[in-house]
Amino acid sequence: MGIEKFVPCTLRLNKLMKGSGTDCLCVIDQAVLPSELKATFEEHRSFDKSFDSSISCFRATNVEQPVVYAPVGDLNDYDDVRSYQEAAKKSMQKVLKAGFNTPLLFVPKVERFPQAELCTVLGALEQLYVPIHLREAKPGTDSRVTTLSVQIDDPKADEILREALILEAGRYVARDIGGGDPERMAPSQVEKYVKNLFDKLTMTVISDSVTLQKDYPLFAAVNRAADVVERHRGRIIFLEYKPPKPARKTLMLVGKGVTYDTGGADIKAGGVMAGMSRDKCGAAAVAGFMKVVNEIKPENVHVVAALCMVRNSVGEECYVADEIITSRAGLLVRIGNTDAEGRMCMTDALCRMKEMAVEQSLPDPHLFTIATLTGHAFISAGEGQSIAIDNSVAHHANHARKLQAAGQTYGEPFEVSVLRPSDFAFNAGKVIGEDLVQANNAPSVRTPRGHQVPAAFMIMASGLDKHGIKAKVPLKYTHIDIAGSAGEYPAMPTAAPLVSLVKTHLLG
Numbered sequence: 001m002g003i004e005k006f007v008p009c010t011l012r013l014n015k016l017m018k019g020s021g022t023d024c025l026c027v028i029d030q031a032v033l034p035s036e037l038k039a040t041f042e043e044h045r046s047f048d049k050s051f052d053s054s055i056s057c058f059r060a061t062n063v064e065q066p067v068v069y070a071p072v073g074d075l076n077d078y079d080d081v082r083s084y085q086e087a088a089k090k091s092m093q094k095v096l097k098a099g100f101n102t103p104l105l106f107v108p109k110v111e112r113f114p115q116a117e118l119c120t121v122l123g124a125l126e127q128l129y130v131p132i133h134l135r136e137a138k139p140g141t142d143s144r145v146t147t148l149s150v151q152i153d154d155p156k157a158d159e160i161l162r163e164a165l166i167l168e169a170g171r172y173v174a175r176d177i178g179g180g181d182p183e184r185m186a187p188s189q190v191e192k193y194v195k196n197l198f199d200k201l202t203m204t205v206i207s208d209s210v211t212l213q214k215d216y217p218l219f220a221a222v223n224r225a226a227d228v229v230e231r232h233r234g235r236i237i238f239l240e241y242k243p244p245k246p247a248r249k250t251l252m253l254v255g256k257g258v259t260y261d262t263g264g265a266d267i268k269a270g271g272v273m274a275g276m277s278r279d280k281c282g283a284a285a286v287a288g289f290m291k292v293v294n295e296i297k298p299e300n301v302h303v304v305a306a307l308c309m310v311r312n313s314v315g316e317e318c319y320v321a322d323e324i325i326t327s328r329a330g331l332l333v334r335i336g337n338t339d340a341e342g343r344m345c346m347t348d349a350l351c352r353m354k355e356m357a358v359e360q361s362l363p364d365p366h367l368f369t370i371a372t373l374t375g376h377a378f379i380s381a382g383e384g385q386s387i388a389i390d391n392s393v394a395h396h397a398n399h400a401r402k403l404q405a406a407g408q409t410y411g412e413p414f415e416v417s418v419l420r421p422s423d424f425a426f427n428a429g430k431v432i433g434e435d436l437v438q439a440n441n442a443p444s445v446r447t448p449r450g451h452q453v454p455a456a457f458m459i460m461a462s463g464l465d466k467h468g469i470k471a472k473v474p475l476k477y478t479h480i481d482i483a484g485s486a487g488e489y490p491a492m493p494t495a496a497p498l499v500s501l502v503k504t505h506l507l508g
Helices: 035-047 082-098 116-128 132-137 157-179 187-195 209-215 217-223 276-296 341-359 375-381 392-396 399-410 421-427 452-462 498-505
Strands: 010-013 024-027 056-058 067-069 103-107 147-152 202-206 235-241 249-261 301-312 324-326 332-334 365-371 386-390 414-418 476-481
Touching (some): 010 157, 035 056, 067 082, 082 116, 116 157, 147 157, 157 187, 157 276, 187 202, 187 235, 187 276, 217 341, 235 276, 249 276, 276 365, 276 498, 341 365, 375 414, 386 392, 392 399, 392 476, 399 476, 421 452
Parallel strands (some): 103 147, 249 365
Antiparallel strands (some): 202 235, 235 301
């Protein structure tokens, strides 16, 4: 499919305000206010003290089109580029409510935020996204507007627009998968969806129960209850891009794709289960990242991804606390809480990535897990922020800080957490006959270091702890918890941390 299929409307660069074929003008920053509008803006400001702090729609005497004004407002020292994204989104909200169909957005160039132009366009496109269930249920609803025109006063305007299209294509895929309901994006449906996305990638799907039990036993444990319902059966979807030139580095991404999380036997009670169809946003972001890879075709970066698609169902076949399960890496894992399924479904795939990196001597490999993993991450970082946790090798390369810098620049902020000895001690086996304990029986929000502990578990249970700084084959590994940044249900998923990863590793 062409990239235009993965953008919510036609996106075009505008050169002239008059005769532009647009039905409204959208302004978010006075720095790019057309001269024809200055007198009208001053007039409104003279009698409306809220003019520069609230959204308005009005006619101006010197232009044909109505004007939508969604001001960025006064920014303090702690505001970031998201202020421009939010203003662009609000301008599109007003466009939709007012019934306009071909808006023209004036995109500001901001010295303080060098990437404000790109982020502004992405903010507008995010607001115009139409969820997949609506597109499929009601033909003709693919677009909320026909065309979004953007006026960018920059010599690199064409480049900015092209980059916005590529990034939005990835975010579109991530929103489709992450926001799809538990049936529309059940594991088998995710497989069907991604099968037609890529023409530069190879795809391998492991869905046979026997193979999963043998090669991915921790994943298979989570899948056990769902496996009795054909449409809910889990699968691990491997995607691989091999560059045309010798690779200088290898990215290996594992995404948590829990299509619905009941909590399993440790069931989510008290009304906290709603929204758990979003527990697949990690795998969704990885799929979106691979869409970007497919579009830009990096000439010397090798990329491997695993989408761990599984439903954490409850029933007579579900796995329970106290079970001892041997991981792919050969470690005896005692189950402490079936609602800690995210680390279970990713760890064996992470182990497989480790094996590939070592056995194939892949150049400069960097392994990732990306997941809406813990409520602890949400309360630690707050809504809108991801958390990055490096292992010793990635920490030595200062990777999380580089990711954080990219996130700050492109409106996907990160907090950085550090692994401590206590995180590994927490997961250590407590009695003879167990190597590791998967989790305690308390929610992560009531567990000290509740978002660091799972990262330590995955390092140990996958055997990555044998590949530290002084090992024969050191391996970089970063765990990214997006519980705070993926988007709060029922709002649309954000696709974080796709843009930051792309900018750190592909287009930086």
